[in-house]
Amino acid sequence: MDFTFGDEQQQFRDALRRYLDKEYAFDARQKIVASEAGVGEQHWRAFAELGLLALPVPEAQGGFDGGPVDMLVVMQELGRALVVEPYWATAVGIEALRLGAHAGDLLERAGRGEIRLAVAFNEAHARYDLFDLRTTATGEGDRFTLEGTKSMVQHGAQADYWIVPARVRGEVALFIVGTDAANVGITGYRTIDGQRAATLTFDKAPAMRLGGRDTGAATFERIADYATFLLCAEALGALDALNRATVDYAKERQQFGVPIARFQALQHRMVDMLIHTEQARSVTCLAAARYRDDDAAARAQAVSAAKARVGQAARFVGQQAVQLHGGMGMTNEMPVAHWFKRLSIIETTLGDVDHHLARFTSLPAFSVTAD
Structure with missing residues (x-):
């Protein structure tokens, strides 16, 4: 199996590395970590201009339909530079929307850098068991309300939309919740690595089901x-x-x-x-x-x-x-x-x-x- 990067992937990597070496030096990164926001808006815009945010977005939604190897190139460079912007959280959110066949404008907006996403994987009692879910959803069609708590949501307080797994009549389903939704509590904090995370509390918060019954x-x-x-x-x-x-x-x-x-x-x-x-x-x-x-x-x-x-x-x-x-x-x-x-x-x-x-x-x- 050949794991050599192609010419376009190498050129993309080199362009990203040049930007990070010049604009994201260690001292600059430390100032972002110490800031109240914990992220650099100018770098997020630059990531959009470089095509990082559009890379995992399907072509039908204006992206480059980048595959796992393309993302491997990007994530290695972000890890080398200790980037603290919510790229990982948003990229995972984009994949969730893609797998959920969500063809709305969220994918297009995410690819343009207009919104940030986060997937709320964790619940405090569950340790690493993804399916030990106490968060529940009530409703019909694609309109539901959520009740429960998610912990350690990476960049949860910086996101514009969350993808939230919950149980509906005993089965696992995925839901989209806007961060401006009613009845949502957000407690953000800094983690030991300089990143940001949040605890999210849903008390009959309005949500839209992602992908229907086929997405479980x-x-x-x-x-x-x-x-x-x-x-x-x-x-x-x-x-x-x-x-x-x-x-x-x-x-x-x-x-x-x-x-x-x-x-x-x-x-x-x-x-x-x-x-x-x-x-x-x-x-x-x-x-x-x-x-x-x-x-x-x-x-x-x-x-x-x-x-x-x-x-x-x-x-x-x-x-x-x-x-x-x-x-x-x-x-x-x-x-x-x-x-x-x-x-x-x-x-x-x-x-x-x-x-x-x-x-x-x-x-x-x-x-x-x-x-």
């Missing part, structure tokens, strides 16, 4: 797999950046009159960091190739394999990078600490290593042959 548990699981794959791709960018920063620091930091990069034990550590990263890259590329597979089990297996391996790499590479930087690696003045924080959040979002290993082994394609 299987669609919700597929949306979650898409979101998980994008997180893996973002983690690759952070892992690459950590490796580069650690090697550069080891070449400059002197001990006993020589750079510490000359110590064989530390060379071995940095090689192990690179091996972890490349193994994570391989399984993430496989997940990108399998995401649109008609075989749901094959897709789920590839995504869980990627999330588990990325989680292992995130912990190992992050810990080694901090240790090799010494005390400086723990300070907020060094980007290495922020890459590690972001990787730690990614590792525990939509299932940690243990969760995805258990999911992987529970799928029909997995078998163990005794000797």
Whole structure:
């Protein structure tokens, strides 16, 4: 299987990297994190101009119909630059609208950068079980009211529309709720990685069903797999950046009159960091190739394999990078600490290593042959 990026993908990556290197340096990023809004409006407009927001939108709604490999290119660059704008949340929302066959103007507006989206995956009691839903919906047709609470909604307070999973007469369904809807409580906060999240409370809040009766548990699981794959791709960018920063620091930091990069034990550590990263890259590329597979089990297996391996790499590479930087690696003045924080959040979002290993082994394609 060939995982080489095409010419257009490489050109797109280079253009995005040039923008981020020039306009989204670490100091600029820190000012955005410290701001009240927590996002940079000028960068969101720039993302729209660069075509990032239109990339996952279908052509019928004015987008580029970018596939998983195209998104892999984008998310790696955003992870490398520690971007805090709600791109991941909106991209996942766009995929939810696409899978729900929602042909309204929301997709077009999202592609133009006019609105932001968020999917409310989590409920506080459920840990990583997506289908342990206590949020319920009451109604008929496509008009419903929601009751329940969603926690850790990524960029929930910055969104204009939420996609909310809930149960209708025992079955899973997806709903669209505008953030200006009545009877909705929003509590926003900053997470340890500089991103923003929110707790949403629905008390008979008006909602519109997404996709009718055909959009249920299987669609919700597929949306979650898409979101998980994008997180893996973002983690690759952070892992690459950590490796580069650690090697550069080891070449400059002197001990006993020589750079510490000359110590064989530390060379071995940095090689192990690179091996972890490349193994994570391989399984993430496989997940990108399998995401649109008609075989749901094959897709789920590839995504869980990627999330588990990325989680292992995130912990190992992050810990080694901090240790090799010494005390400086723990300070907020060094980007290495922020890459590690972001990787730690990614590792525990939509299932940690243990969760995805258990999911992987529970799928029909997995078998163990005794000797």
